Amino acid sequence: MSDFIALPAGLSLQGYGAMGVMVLVGACLQGVGGLGFAMFSAPIAALFFPGLVPGPLLALGLPLAVMSGLREFHEIDWTIAGMAVIGRGLGALFGAMLLATVPEKPMAVTFAVMILIGVALSLGGWRVTATRGNMALAGCASGLMGTITSAGAPPLAIAMQSLPGPRLRATLGGIFFAGTLLSLSMLAVVGRFGWAQVGLSLMLLPWVVVGFVASNPIGRRVPGAALRPMLLTLATLGAVGVLVKVVA
Numbered sequence: 350m351s352d353f354i355a356l357p358a359g360l361s362l363q364g365y366g367a368m369g370v371m372v373l374v375g376a377c378l379q380g381v382g383g384l385g386f387a388m389f390s391a392p393i394a395a396l397f398f399p400g401l402v403p404g405p406l407l408a409l410g411l412p413l414a415v416m417s418g419l420r421e422f423h424e425i426d427w428t429i430a431g432m433a434v435i436g437r438g439l440g441a442l443f444g445a446m447l448l449a450t451v452p453e454k455p456m457a458v459t460f461a462v463m464i465l466i467g468v469a470l471s472l473g474g475w476r477v478t479a480t481r482g483n484m485a486l487a488g489c490a491s492g493l494m495g496t497i498t499s500a501g502a503p504p505l506a507i508a509m510q511s512l513p514g515p516r517l518r519a520t521l522g523g524i525f526f527a528g529t530l531l532s533l534s535m536l537a538v539v540g541r542f543g544w545a546q547v548g549l550s551l552m553l554l555p556w557v558v559v560g561f562v563a564s565n566p567i568g569r570r571v572p573g574a575a576l577r578p579m580l581l582t583l584a585t586l587g588a589v590g591v592l593v594k595v596v597a
Contacts, residue, residue, distance in 0.1 A: 365552070371398075375388075377560040380416075382576060383514075384580070384583060385502070387499050387500040387501065388586055391590060391594070393590075394499070396593065402594075407495065409554065415522070426479075429479050430524050433488035434488060434523075434531075436485040437492035437495070440495075443489075443493060444492060448541065458591075460494045461589070462588075464585075464588035484508060496535055500590065506583060509521070
């Protein structure tokens with residue numbers, strides 16, 4: 350049980366503080382735009398705190414999803430969320446199977462390039478609508494990316510870019526809650542998420558709460574028209590971050 354409460358070997362107080370600041374900023378981004386936590390944190394963690402990827406970052410996203418969904422609960426689009434969760438469950442299962450049998454880097458590169466192509470098409474005028482079919486596909490891609498890299502939000506950012514802010518944030522909270530539970534379950538089955546990872550997640554949880562609370566006044570000042578470019582920017586950064594992780 351000592352492994353449950355112990356920091357990873359070699360992690361200093363300064364290192365823990367740096368992790369906390371990273372998590373706080375990511376949680377604030379997600380509180381404002383509905384996503385951004387993993388897309389901001391995963392590339393940094395992969396370079397400097399590899400012990401956080403993928404399990405602990407996914408686990409930290411769980412309470413963040415709960416807070417996001419509850420804050421604007423009445424705005425959740427249950428049809429969109431349901432299709433995305435079904436897709437994410439299938440994607441998470443497939444992602445866990447691939448982690449156990451296929452090298453991670455080629456898969457990560459493929460997903461990142463596909464996201465960058467999707468962003469480029471969106472900037473060129475291609476608008477994706479959040480239909481049931483599109484959400485199922487986006488959910489599947491999100492489950493794959495999330496299970497393998499911790500950053501599963503970019504496909505959802507592209508599919509949901511046209512939704513109003515409150516509906517976007519609340520629905521994403523519901524999707525991420527169910528999807529993260531599925532991804533963590535799959536990681537546990539293949540031996541990639543255990544008590545040590547749970548303990549580290551709990552140590553960083555206060556930083557998530559502080560970041561989300563800070564997003565409340567900031568989010569009220571962000572105009573609705575700014576959400577789409579913000580989502581596409583975060584999707585781009587997430588994809589580039591995955592490529593940086595692979596190169597590193």
